[in-house]
Amino acid sequence: MQQAQILSTPTRLRPGARWERFQRRYAPYIFISPFFILFAIFGLFPIVFSAYLSLHEWQPAAGLGSMKFVGLRNFTDNLTDPTFWQSLKNTGIIALESGIPQHVIAIPLAFAIHMGLKRVKGLMTALYFLPYITSVVAISVIFVTIFSWQYGVLNVLLTWLHHIPLIGGLFPAEKVNWLGNRAFVQPAVASVVVWRYVGWNVVLYLSGLQAINGDLYEAASVDGATTFQQFRSITLPLLRPIMFVAITLTLIGNLQLFEEPYIIAGDSGGIGNVALTTVMYMYRTYNFYSDAGLAAAMSWLLFILIGALTLINNRVFGKSRLSGAD
Amino acid sequence: MSRAAALLLLGLGALITVLPFYFMFVFATHSRAEIFNLPPPTWFGDNSGANYTNLLGKVPFWRNLWNSLYLAGLSTITTLFFCSLAGYAFAMYNFKYREALFSVVLATLLIPSALNIVPFALIMQAFGWIDQPRALWVPGMASAFGIFLMRQYIGSAIPKELVEAARIDGTSEFGIYRRIIVPLCGPALATLGLITFINSWNNFLGPLIIFRSVETFTAPLALRSIQGLVNTDWGALMFGVALTVVPLLVVFAFASRQLIEGLTSGALKG
Numbered sequence: 001m002q003q004a005q006i007l008s009t010p011t012r013l014r015p016g017a018r019w020e021r022f023q024r025r026y027a028p029y030i031f032i033s034p035f036f037i038l039f040a041i042f043g044l045f046p047i048v049f050s051a052y053l054s055l056h057e058w059q060p061a062a063g064l065g066s067m068k069f070v071g072l073r074n075f076t077d078n079l080t081d082p083t084f085w086q087s088l089k090n091t092g093i094i095a096l097e098s099g100i101p102q103h104v105i106a107i108p109l110a111f112a113i114h115m116g117l118k119r120v121k122g123l124m125t126a127l128y129f130l131p132y133i134t135s136v137v138a139i140s141v142i143f144v145t146i147f148s149w150q151y152g153v154l155n156v157l158l159t160w161l162h163h164i165p166l167i168g169g170l171f172p173a174e175k176v177n178w179l180g181n182r183a184f185v186q187p188a189v190a191s192v193v194v195w196r197y198v199g200w201n202v203v204l205y206l207s208g209l210q211a212i213n214g215d216l217y218e219a220a221s222v223d224g225a226t227t228f229q230q231f232r233s234i235t236l237p238l239l240r241p242i243m244f245v246a247i248t249l250t251l252i253g254n255l256q257l258f259e260e261p262y263i264i265a266g267d268s269g270g271i272g273n274v275a276l277t278t279v280m281y282m283y284r285t286y287n288f289y290s291d292a293g294l295a296a297a298m299s300w301l302l303f304i305l306i307g308a309l310t311l312i313n314n315r316v317f318g319k320s321r322l323s324g325a326d
Numbered sequence: 327m328s329r330a331a332a333l334l335l336l337g338l339g340a341l342i343t344v345l346p347f348y349f350m351f352v353f354a355t356h357s358r359a360e361i362f363n364l365p366p367p368t369w370f371g372d373n374s375g376a377n378y379t380n381l382l383g384k385v386p387f388w389r390n391l392w393n394s395l396y397l398a399g400l401s402t403i404t405t406l407f408f409c410s411l412a413g414y415a416f417a418m419y420n421f422k423y424r425e426a427l428f429s430v431v432l433a434t435l436l437i438p439s440a441l442n443i444v445p446f447a448l449i450m451q452a453f454g455w456i457d458q459p460r461a462l463w464v465p466g467m468a469s470a471f472g473i474f475l476m477r478q479y480i481g482s483a484i485p486k487e488l489v490e491a492a493r494i495d496g497t498s499e500f501g502i503y504r505r506i507i508v509p510l511c512g513p514a515l516a517t518l519g520l521i522t523f524i525n526s527w528n529n530f531l532g533p534l535i536i537f538r539s540v541e542t543f544t545a546p547l548a549l550r551s552i553q554g555l556v557n558t559d560w561g562a563l564m565f566g567v568a569l570t571v572v573p574l575l576v577v578f579a580f581a582s583r584q585l586i587e588g589l590t591s592g593a594l595k596g
Contacts, residue, residue, distance in 0.1 A: 020496075027499035031415035032427065034408045035468040039434060042465035046445030047437070053445065060448060109339065112332040120336075126582040127340045130347070133578055133585075135528040137546035138567040141553055142350045145560060151362040153349060195343065207590030256440045259530050263550065279440045283531075286444050295444045303441050310436075 054297035059290045074297035083273070084298065087281040088305070090186065090274055094261070095254035097190035098197075102250060105194070106201035107239070111231055113202070114209040125206065128199035136196070140263030143192050147178040147264070154178070185270045189261045193254070201246050208242030209235070244317040248310060255306050258283070278302050350571065353564040361560050373561055380562035381552075385540055387566055390548040393459065394570075397544060398526035400463040405522045406515055408468035413476025414507045418489050428477070434470045447535045461536045466526070472518050475588075479514035480507060517588025520581055524574060545570040 054075070057068045078084045113124050131139065146153045155175040162171040178188045212235065220230045261275040267284070269276025278298065286295035353361050356371040381387050415421075416428050446465075455461035484507065492502045508515075533544045540551065549570065552563045578585070 020498075023499050024493070025421075028415035028419035028421045028424075031503070032412040032473075035412050035431065035470070035473060036427075038465060038468055039470075042446070042449070043434060043437070043442070046442050046449060049448070050441060050445040053448075060451065105339075109336065112336055116329050116332055120333075122583055124336055124340060125586055126578070127343055129582065129586060130575075130578065131343060133524050133528075133574055134347075134571055135530075135546050135574070137528075137530055137549050138350070138571050139346065141549060141563060141567050142346050142353070144553075145353060145361060145366075145564075146346065146349065148362065151364055151366055153366050156365050195346070198339075199343070203586055203590055210590070252436070252438055256438055258440075263553070279443070282440065283443065286447065292444055292448065299441045299444060303438055306438050 050296045050299060053293055054300050056293045058292045060292050061290060070293070074293045075301065077294060078298050078301055083276070083281065084278075084301075086273060087269075087276050087278045090269075091255055091257060091277045091279075094186050094190050094193070094257060094275070094277065095251075097187060098193035099247075099250045099254050101190075101194045102197050102201055103243070103246065106198050106246075107205055107236075107243075108231075109198070110202045110205035110209055111235055114206060115227070125199070125203060128202050130199065131196045132200045136259040137263055139196065140192065140260055143188075144179070144264055147188055149175060149177045149180055152178070179265065180271055182272045182274050185265055185272075185274045189257075189264050189275050192260050192264060193257065196260075197250070197253075201250075204242055204246045204249075205239065208239050212238045240317060244313070247313055247317070251309055251313060252306060255302065255309070347571075347575075350564060351568055353560070354568040356561055356564075358558075358560045361564070374565065377559075377561040377565035380559050381566050384552055384559070384562060385543070385548040385566075387545070387548060387569065389541060390543050390545045391569065393542060394527055394544040394546075397459050397462055397529075398523045400459070401466050401526040402519050402522045404463065404467040405469055405472050406519055409472030409518060410476045410480075410508065410511055410515060411503060412468065412473045413478075413480050414503050416473065416477040417481035417484075418486065418507075431470045431473050435474075443531070443535065446532075450536060456536060457538050457542050458536070459542075462526075462529070462532050466522075469522070472522070475518050476511070476514055479511060483514075484510050513584065513588060516581070516584055520577065520585045521589070523577070527574060 055069060055071060057070045057074070058066060109128070113121050149155065155178075158171050159175065161167070162173055176184060178184045216234050216238075217230055220234060225233070256279050257277045258279040261269070261277050262280055264270075265275035267280070269280060279302070282295050282298045282302070285291050285298060352367055352370055354377060355374045356367050357373040357376065360367055360371055360373065412431075416424065416431075450456055450461045453461070488506060489502055492506055493499075497505065528546065529544070530546045530550070533547050534550075537543050537547060540548065543551065545566070549563060549566050552558065552566065
């Protein structure tokens with residue numbers, strides 16, 4: 001205590017003290033400014049610009065002078081465009097088909113890894129996490145060959161399983177044309193998304209499980225609760241905050257799906273456009289039809305949808321606990 | 327009993343997870359005809375050399391890999407610097423509007439990136455940054471997620487007294503950052519560096535908008551351009567895929583624990 005006083009006295013008297021106080025006061029603002037400057041230029045300005053753009057008819061190649069104010073016409077054009085609605089429907093279906101299994105698989109997996117398998121925990125988590133760190137393009141290319149109709153590994157495996165007695169009936173007798181049949185394109189794309197993100201969710205849920213007090217489980221087993229009962233009455237309720245975070249992230253990510261369908265089904269959206277997601281359609285509108293205003297309006301419609309669904313998710317899972325703001 | 331069942335299920339899941347990677351490497355060693363043979367190859371072949379030659383005949387793949395490396399390297403270095411600096415400010419200083427500004431940082435995480443695609447392309451066009459790598463690394467120099475991660479770590483791992491002591495000794499504010507904060511931030515910097523590198527290496531949509539000539543393509547774009555050809559050479563393509571993924575797998579093999587622990591403890595601690 002006394003020592004601190006002795007030390008601080010000369011500091012006050014030193015000639016550079018004023019400069020020190022000055023830099024101490026403004027240093028934090030300087031240190032955080034790069035983010036805010038970058039965000040202003042590359043984050044905020046584009047959003048404002050995109051809002052402005054959505055009210056105009058504009059072909060970028062014709063120069064800035066050719067911008068024409070059209071009011072809400074871009075929005076009404078999108079909302080009366082059947083392809084836009086189809087892209088929304090496709091996005092929604094693929095998002096559900098990939099979103100729900102992700103969590104339904106990841107939660108019990110994380111529980112199993114956490115509860116019983118301390119020894120293989122690191123290895124298992126790393127293996128499941130592997131797809132997440134790998135290029136979507138690389139992965140999608142592999143899956144295109146795996147899904148191949150006549151010669152794909154998947155169909156060969158299914159045929160082989162079909163010939164096993166007893167359980168064979170569970171598997172198709174004919175080869176499935178995964179990418180050439182309307183009914184199977186969306187599940188095929190969705191399964192790649194599931195494969196890619198299960199590990200990510202396992203990691204999230206593991207961190208949630210680690211936060212649950214172990215005494216609760218001990219008390220429950222003393223009372224004779226089975227593992228399943230413990231899972232249902234302790235784990236699931238206490239996992240809610242993490243579930244909220246994980247589902248929010250899935251929601252935002254899945255509604256903006258682009259790379260997986262783009263590579264697996266092709267930039268046209270596959271047979272019958274069933275894998276044409278909204279972001280793909282937006283990219284096409286901008287890149288091939290050169291209609292920047294229409295594409296910008298489309299991104300705002302998507303934004304509104306994502307916002308609304310996030311809000312509903314917030315309601316369902318109660319008060320958000322996105323930590324960090326203390 | 328239930329333990330064995332759990333282990334079996336986990337193992338089966340892990341197998342399904344790893345199998346595509348196995349086929350990626352197997353296919354990389356086979357010709358197109360062999361890949362689409364019945365049954366498909368399940369063991370390594372001897373066509374790697376030809377695949378490699380064919381790959382280089384289609385795209386300047388080493389150049390594409392270098393482009394990816396250049397982009398990922400620059401993004402990583404700049405992100406580490408600016409995010410740790412901002413994280414230090416948010417964790418160690420009391421200043422006006424601190425909480426409000428930090429809320430802004432967090433809020434930017436929730437903006438869907440799709441909203442940005444069209445204006446991003448237009449702005450880069452206006453800047454004349456089309457076909458320029460800086461179009462991708464400059465906007466990514468400081469990420470909200472990175473600031474969040476660094477603030478959490480600095481706030482919980484570095485005692486404020488240490489900073490105070492250095493200040494009394496007359497160290498400048500930036501000097502404190504350089505001599506005290508950075509050396510003590512190893513684990514968090516490693517995690518953030520890995521994430522940034524992986525994300526940049528795997529980015530597809532950004533380069534798709536920016537790069538027009540095959541010389542400037544990143545590796546994923548080059549792969550996509552081969553896949554787009556009418557008569558795709560799947561052997562060459564698979565070889566390129568393997569070349570693109572191997573660096574990531576090597577990095578991950580050494581750093582998976584660090585990465586996963588850093589993600590779970592840093593990102594979601596209450």
